[in-house]
Amino acid sequence: MDRVDSSTSELCKQKQEIISEVKKVTTISQEKAQSGVGVSYANALKGIPPIIVRPKNKQAAEKTRVDLNKIDASDMKIDRVSNKNNGAVVINANSVSDKDRIKSALADNLNKEVYDITEPKVNTPKILLAHINAEYSETEIINKIKAQNSYLNDASLKCVKIFKSRRSGEAFPSFSAIIEIEHKFFLQVLESKRLSIGWDRCPVYDGQTVRRCYKCLGFNHSSNSCNKKLRCSKCMGEHKSESCTDSSQKEVCGNCCDAVKELGLNLDVAHNAFSRECPVYIRKLKLEKQRVGC
Template identity: 30%
Template sequence: MAIKCRKCNKTIGRAEDYISCRKECAANYHLPCVNLTKSAVTSLKDTGSILTWGCGFCSPLSLNNSADPLLDSGALQKLPDFLKEVFAEFSRTVNENFKKLNEQVAGLKHENSLLREEISRVLQQHLDCNLQISKNNNNNPAISYAATLKNTSAVVIKPKNTTQTTMQTKSDIVTSFNLENTDKLGIAKVKSIKNGGVLLQCHDPGEFKRLVQNNKLEEKYDIHDVKTPLPRIRISGISDGINEEMIVPLLLKQNKHIFSVSSQCVKLLPVKNHPKIFQVILQVDVTSYRNALSLGHCLIGLDGCNIYDAVDVIRCYRCNGYNHSVKTCKKSISCPRCSEAHVLQDCKATSEQLKCVNCTSIKSKDNLSTEETSHACWDYAHCVFYKNLIKKVKSDLFGISDL
């Protein structure tokens, strides 16, 4: 069967060189008909491009070319003149419509970009407005001096001789320093600890340690810093494209009235049942903590995110008590559902038989009713013991008592 060139519609002879389109039409062409030379074809073969070569006549992109492949086709040359004019008009219409569509798409992209910028601006104004209203209504009271002390750092001084008393430790500290110059030492609070140690809360622990190194106190004592912990919040609703390194800079840039430079990203993890939506645990100072929970939302990129309290305490899964883990627990096993002496897997209690071991322990002290103790230990929304414990943690560690 004779092979014909799609461009000129003439038979390709056995001795003639030709090339085949590897795109939609898979047609054959004389080399001159597609403006190719033998050397060009050899170069295509050497680079492997011959396997993906396209004639351009079968591709929609060819509508942008100055030459019209449809009208240049040899098959159309046999049609009457009026049909040629019809095809010519059709080709021009298609080209014009294609150009108009390209312009419309470019216009829509520009409008979309402007719209995203406007959304970002409106959200930022909304946050600023809420913050101003909050300030005008005195929802963010000034932090007390006691709360300020909670945010200072501390130095622990422990004697290497564990039998030494706290009084002897304090005596050595008085002997080593001129305590009349308290401004230089920056001591704000003194607390006795076990094994004869002393905890000194000070505004500049670095300066205190420098003074310690200039005397012989380190020969008898172990001295190290203790950083006061900071409250945590959880921000949910972050898009997939934002990574952990981007979060704090975006928060500081877009929510400068809420967060301070002391904010630190603790962990970024996906939201349960929504693997493409993320949440972040953030460690912030007390002022940022108050502002964030007062507003309840912030902006990260183009995402309007919700803010939740993330201050928590450790619960032991053996006795269901707090502030210790299973490894250090010395109490007996208690079921978190019914408070009986068995593990959770063996619990057969119904929903009417739930009983919180922690709320039961304070039932008589806080005058709790049976209904107020009828819940599982993990039901923090109804657990009075847990709520009281969280309040105490916030007050003792952060000086917060009104949130």
């Protein structure tokens, strides 16, 4: 019984840690998203891409707004309008039907020789399926999800990645999988908290991730294209983390140190660069959720 209680406690702790990764948000007011198009995460989950009105020649966004204001918008339900670089204006609608109505009005009234009207692709949400206690192929996982969870029978699912992990005190490893899932099922799966896979009821979490470089440990690029120096996740030294000989046991996050130095932020830097509680990581994760179809 003690072993069961201990295992349950550990599962609860891991669950809370993962949930806190994606819900905790640290505001970095000086940092701005470099990608030009953003949309609310709620609209992303609904599958509603923004409409981008982009001038073919560079101009101020205010000039684009002047031309937009010539169009009657009294019957259009608009969620948000924002200015972007090079005169582009991004329009977010409340529903797919509203978006289609707005896009049609823009196409009918804006000069096609002056403006391009486009819709970026909406990113597909991902779920993390954890603690699978048997080894399955990607196809087997998808088939079992559909067969054992009736409301997902007709869902469009794709297994992106399977990885192995071993929890403390366990003799055998378990597996986790990242699954792409349709917008209309995403929140329903998260609310269910678990999915049946084989003999397991596996916990489910938001699987949104942030691209990371394993050379400099920065974000939004890969080590293959990185022109920065190698950086240790523990001490910021110019060596691999597994080769670190710093015995001070005082970890320092290079990403947070950069934010403090370059942006003048007051951040806690005393953690490993791979920590899920890293303020910069949390901010990047939030921006990634907002970046729909950039």
